Amino acid sequence: MPFCGTPIDGSLWSSWNIPLLILVLALAGWYWLAWHRRQDSGSAGEGSGEVGRKVSFYSGLALFYLAAGSPVDYIGHMYLFSVHMTAMAVEYMVVPPLVLLGLPEWMVQPWMRVRGIERLVRAVSRPLFALTTLNLLFTAYHFPSVFDYLMSHGSVALWVHGVMMIAAFINWLPVIQPFSGVKRLSELQKIIYLFVDAVLLTPACAFIIFSNGPLYVAYDAMPRLIPSLSIYVDQQLGGIVMKLTQEAAYIGAIVYIFVQWTRREKELDRRDKKGQLVFFPVDKDGVHGANTW
Structure with a gap:
């Protein structure tokens, strides 16, 4: 993101984004410290659930930095549209659910008590708003005139990517909410939401994949990192990667939701059976009947 349209002299290794690395490490440190303080306070751990959240x-943080702060970002903006789309797919489709899944409710809930925060979260997590915001921004971003402008104006592109990153987290909030006090969707509603979300991104990807030729002037003057890969094929590959990554992320989320749903239903069924009082009254003919309460 920070190197949009800005050539970097020297080796690709110089394109590592150190300020972004510091930010990521600060978030990782805050997260570690929160768990450490909780353990010191004597609060019970969550066993394998705690480990899963941390992982x-x-x-999520590691993938975000690799996509947005490593030479991958530089290559995507200076040479290959397909790499650019791969980085965007990771940032917007993979990172948000991983980060949200890693946040336990006790860690997030204090922030929800800050004046106005819960009301804001309630508003932006409404399914219609959450569905349309990222998809509209993503579609507008890939209009040729908009894309070429952003590629040549790095500071503007940086802000746009920041807004889209926020929109990506909002997009996942109806599915993964690590806090109480906000209306939650049922498992079936979450599955429908993800299906509709996948459909809404399809026109933008189809526009990129099935265009009659190269769409973006920004890559015309770029040196070809892979000479055998034409600009047009690189563009089509980028659209395909974006769509496949989204499908993989959403299918994974649906499978996870379905598994959790099944486990919960089985647990409720087990508890119901355990709590049943079974007796066999004797009817007037001396025959045992069966009534279950």
Whole structure:
């Protein structure tokens, strides 16, 4: 993101984004400290659930930095549209659910008590708003005139990517809410939401994949990192990667929701059976009947 349209002299290794790395490490440190303080306070751990949350959160941060702060970002903006789309797919489709899954409710809830925050979260997590915001921004971003402008104006592009990152987290809030006090969707509603979300991104990807030729002037003057990969094929590959990454992320989310749904239903069924009082009254003919309460 920070190197949109700005050539970097020297080796690709110089394109590592150090300020962004500091930010990511600060978030990782805050997260570690929150868990450490909770353990010191004597609060019970969550066993494997605690480990899973930590792995999810740290994985999300690591993938975000690799996509937005490593030479991958530079290559995507200076050479290959397909790499650019791969980075965007990771940032917007993979990172948000990993980070949100890694946040336990006790860690998020204090922020929800800040004046106005809960009301704001309630507003932006409404399914219609959450569905349309990222998809509209993503579609507008890939209009040729808009895309070429942003590629040549790095500071503007940086702000646009920041807004889209926020929109990506909002997009996942109806599915993954690590806090109480906000209306939650049922498992079936979440699955429908993800299906509609996938459909809404399809026109933008189809526009990129099935265009009659190259759409973006920004890559015309770029040196070809892979000479055998034409600008047009690179563009089509980028659209395909974006769509496949979204499908993989959403299918994974649907499978996860379905598994959790099944486990919850089985647990409720087990508790119901355990709590049943079964007796066999004797009827007037001396025959045992069966009534279950």
